[in-house]
Amino acid sequence: MTTHQRRGRGTYPNFTTLTAIGLACNALAFASELIWLGGFDREVSIVVACLAGGAVLVATGWRWAPLIGAVIAGGLFFSNPFLLYNLSLPHTNPFFFSALAEVLSGALAVVAGIGALVLGNRQKREE
Numbered sequence: 721m722t723t724h725q726r727r728g729r730g731t732y733p734n735f736t737t738l739t740a741i742g743l744a745c746n747a748l749a750f751a752s753e754l755i756w757l758g759g760f761d762r763e764v765s766i767v768v769a770c771l772a773g774g775a776v777l778v779a780t781g782w783r784w785a786p787l788i789g790a791v792i793a794g795g796l797f798f799s800n801p802f803l804l805y806n807l808s809l810p811h812t813n814p815f816f817f818s819a820l821a822e823v824l825s826g827a828l829a830v831v832a833g834i835g836a837l838v839l840g841n842r843q844k845r846e847e
C-alpha cells in the first residue's frame with residue numbers, strides 16, 4: 721500500500737515576518753527623509769519611532785500584532801499629505817525615492833499583516 725504525500729514547492733516566508741520586514745523598511749524609508757531635511761525633524765522622528773515600535777511588536781509573535789502593524793503602516797500611508805507631490809516630480813524632487821520606498825514597504829506591511837491575521841485565524845479554527 722502506498723501513500724501519496726504532497727511535497728511543498730518550497731518554504732515561503734511567514735506573513736508575520738514579512739509584516740515586520742515591511743514595517744522596518746518603511747521606518748528606514750521615512751528615516752531617509754531626514755537626510756534631505758537636513759537634521760532632526762520632530763514629525764518624521766515620531767513616525768520612524770512608531771514604525772520601529774510596530775516592527776518590534778510584530779516580531780514578538782503576539783497574535784494580533786500583524787493587524788496592529790498593518791493599521792500603523794496603512795494609517796501613515798493614507799495620512800501622508802506629501803506623498804502624491806513627492807511621487808509626481810521624480811526629476812526635481814529629492815524625496816521621490818523615499819516616497820517610492822514608503823509606498824512599496826507600506827503596501828507590503830499592510831498586505832502581509834492582513835494575510836498573517838487571516839492565516840492565523842484559519843489555523844486557529846483547524847486546531
